[in-house]
Amino acid sequence: MIEAHGLTRRYGGRTAVDGLTFTVRPGIVTGFLGPNGAGKSTTMRMILGLDRPSAGSVTVNGRPYAQHCAPLREVGALLEATAFHAGRSAFDHLHALAATHGIPRRRVAEVLDQVGLGEVAHRRAGGLSLGMGQRLGIAAMLLGDPRTLLLDEPVNGLDPEGIVWIRNLMKGMAATGRTVFVSSHLLGEMAQTAERLIVVSRGTLIADTSVAEFLQRASPARVQVRTPQAARFSELLAGPGVTIVKLADDRLDVGGLTSDQIGQAATHHSITLLELSVHHPSLEEAFMGLTS
Amino acid sequence: MTTANGVTQLRVLTAEWIKLRSLRSTRWTLAIAAVSMVGLGMLLSWSFANRISDGRSQAGAGLVTVPVRGGIIAQLVIGVLGVLIVSGEYSSGTIRASLAAVPRRLPMLWAKAAVFGTTVLATMTTASFVAFFAGEEIMHRSPAHVSASLSTPGALRVVIGIGLYLTLVALFAVAVATIVRATAAAIAVVAGVLLVLPTLVSLLPPDLLGTDIARYLPSNAGAALLQAGPQTDMLTPWTGFVLFGLYVAFTMLLAARLLQRRDV
Incomplete structure (x- = not known):
């Protein structure tokens, strides 16, 4: 001790x-x-x-x-x-x-x-x-x-x-x-x-x-989404506490929502999802998130 | 937590003894100090006896002091060794392991001083007696055919005094190295105080208190014990030696204080 x-x-x-x-x-x-x-x-x-x-x-x-x-x-x-x-x-x-x-x-x-x-x-x-x-x-x-x-x-x-x-x-x-x-x-x-x-x-x-x-605590998981309707989906997902980064024309990086919520939203709005993946931060990223 | 497992001064003494004897360089350096003292004493005795037989020198007090004059060289070696047993711990990082084992710290300093001081006292007193007998034998066999013995006035004091003087040099070096911590700087301080300072002061004109100051310098005070016959420019033997002891004690107390307060 x-x-x-x-x-x-x-x-x-x-x-x-x-x-x-x-x-x-x-x-x-x-x-x-x-x-x-x-x-x-x-x-x-x-x-x-x-x-x-x-x-x-x-x-x-x-x-x-x-x-x-x-x-x-x-x-x-x-x-x-x-x-x-x-x-x-x-x-x-x-x-x-x-x-x-x-x-x-x-x-x-x-x-x-x-x-x-x-x-x-x-x-x-x-x-x-x-x-x-x-x-x-x-x-x-x-x-x-x-x-x-x-x-x-x-x-x-x-x-x-x-x-x-x-x-x-x-x-x-x-x-x-x-x-x-x-x-x-x-x-x-x-x-x-x-x-x-x-x-x-x-x-x-x-x-x-x-x-x-x-x-x-340091850095919650983010979800990567690949969809041909990225611009529209981005507007649909937007809301309080949600951060969306557009990585490419067909690729979004979403924080503040779980992959479940995003998948359901896609079905609801008839958005075609090509990829939906949860990205856990590495310890290094977690650490940077806390100290910066 | 029983004292059976705990740190005691006696155990720290054992530990320091293991440290001292487990370094080959320490054993060699001590041997060099002893052998060079005897060897130099024999050489000086031979040369002194020749000068007497040529009538260039009076026998006088030199009969007693010349054979052990190699102690001058030995003090440099002992001083360097005393520095190294402390500064070596700092330069290698061993000091952290040592003080983690003895976090009260002072028992380690006392143990180092006691173990090294005792080793120097035993080794160099022996060397002093050997140097004395060897030197007297050389002078006795020379054409001058002169010699002193231990019963010559002052002889026993001088021969024993070498061991005592070098022991104080050893303790002084341990204390200085504990204060300074870096090897080169500590050696410079020890050599500077013991050897360079008296030389510098002797360059002062006598009417500027040169001789008055000189006799009170640490090594000059200590060396009073090593003189035979009347001296005009030095303290009396034991007064001088006690003064040297006080210098060393003061340095050691300063070392203890700093060791306790500083980070390692």
């Missing part, structure tokens, strides 16, 4: 995060969505106590992160791919982190095996590929078997196999009752993974909803 209240961060005159209030619940994957520079990473760093809020507060599992006496057992975080020293082995990197909490060596070996780095555990981490580095970050995240997981743009640098793997990992973690909070600027990625969305733009909250509701 993550709870933010009026979380704000200013850098000089610029407000990176502006009064964010949201709750991330356990048991599901919650997506943290917004374009690059929307304040997602700053928010994540504030959750971890790495950046100080200018105003407001954020708690994890009931208290500020820094006040937990075993923070790695409360929250595991994947912030950046390269949060390790190139000259140190993956094992030593994790071993040092584990030592701060008295986490035993065998747990270090366990998480390295879990992320598939068992064989390169004792090599210099500088030689790891981008994807392997990301896996090392995930191993660090899992180290304390935390109740809450925080992932900042986790699919960056992963190959398709790795992307599927981390999606399944996040879903699996949520299924065991953990809180999973994952940021991304890739809307399609969120649709694959998240159940709920917290959407930010320029530091402010613009939606806190389910993925389906978000799509619905």
Whole structure:
């Protein structure tokens, strides 16, 4: 459980995060969505106590992160791919982190095996590929078997196999009752993974909803109509709340009416329909609709 | 949430010890500091003994101090290493993982300082004794046939003092790097304060307080502990060393304050 209240961060005159209030619940994957520079990473760093809020507060599992006496057992975080020293082995990197909490060596070996780095555990981490580095970050995240997981743009640098793997990992973690909070600027990625969305733009909250509701609210479906009598049909359909865009001589794009209503109207007025198709907006379009 | 699983200062010390010994570059750099100190001491001892036998130098206090004079080179190496163990965390991004594990932050700084300080104290005190005995042996076997021993007045203080002085240099470097965070800038500050500042001040005309200021500079104050025989232009050994310690403590407190307040 993550709870933010009026979380704000200013850098000089610029407000990176502006009064964010949201709750991330356990048991599901919650997506943290917004374009690059929307304040997602700053928010994540504030959750971890790495950046100080200018105003407001954020708690994890009931208290500020820094006040937990075993923070790695409360929250595991994947912030950046390269949060390790190139000259140190993956094992030593994790071993040092584990030592701060008295986490035993065998747990270090366990998480390295879990992320598939068992064989390169004792090599210099500088030689790891981008994807392997990301896996090392995930191993660090899992180290304390935390109740809450925080992932900042986790699919960056992963190959398709790795992307599927981390999606399944996040879903699996949520299924065991953990809180999973994952940021991304890739809307399609969120649709694959998240159940709920917290959407930010320029530091402010613009939606806190389910993925389906978000799509619905942001930009309802439009209907494309192809008919030889486009001009006349356009006049017949016109009414309050209805928007009609003429795409071509025989093609209309209708908003504010369902395909059922349009089909019935066509029958009623003896209009020949060549095509009637419902166009669901993509997440990208939904997002543009909300933020512009 | 039991303390059995929690973060303690002792556990953070263990973690910092793992970090320190798991970097090959750290082990090599420390070895270079120790070996160069001994090697340079032997070379200087040989050259000093030759000058005495030629009648170009008086034995005097040099009998005690020359064998351990390699500490001057070692302080640069120790200073750079002290910077790197902190600035390396910032440049690699490890600092975020480190502070996410120890969000109260200060235990990490204390642990870094304690682990690195103790390592430098142990390594360089050993190197100092080895350099002393090796240098005295060289001078003893030279045509001049002179040498000092640990029972020579001031000798034990000087030999132990090298380890203590370099430990303070190590802590100073850790503190400066915590304040400055960038490797190159931190090395410049450490070298500037310890080596360049005394040189600059020595260029001041003596009637413009040059010598008066010089003796209170951090490295000059600390180096008072490393002198044998009467000194006119330096503080007394332990007064100087305590003053150097105060400079380092002040820098460390500033580092602690900034570490607590800043974003990472």
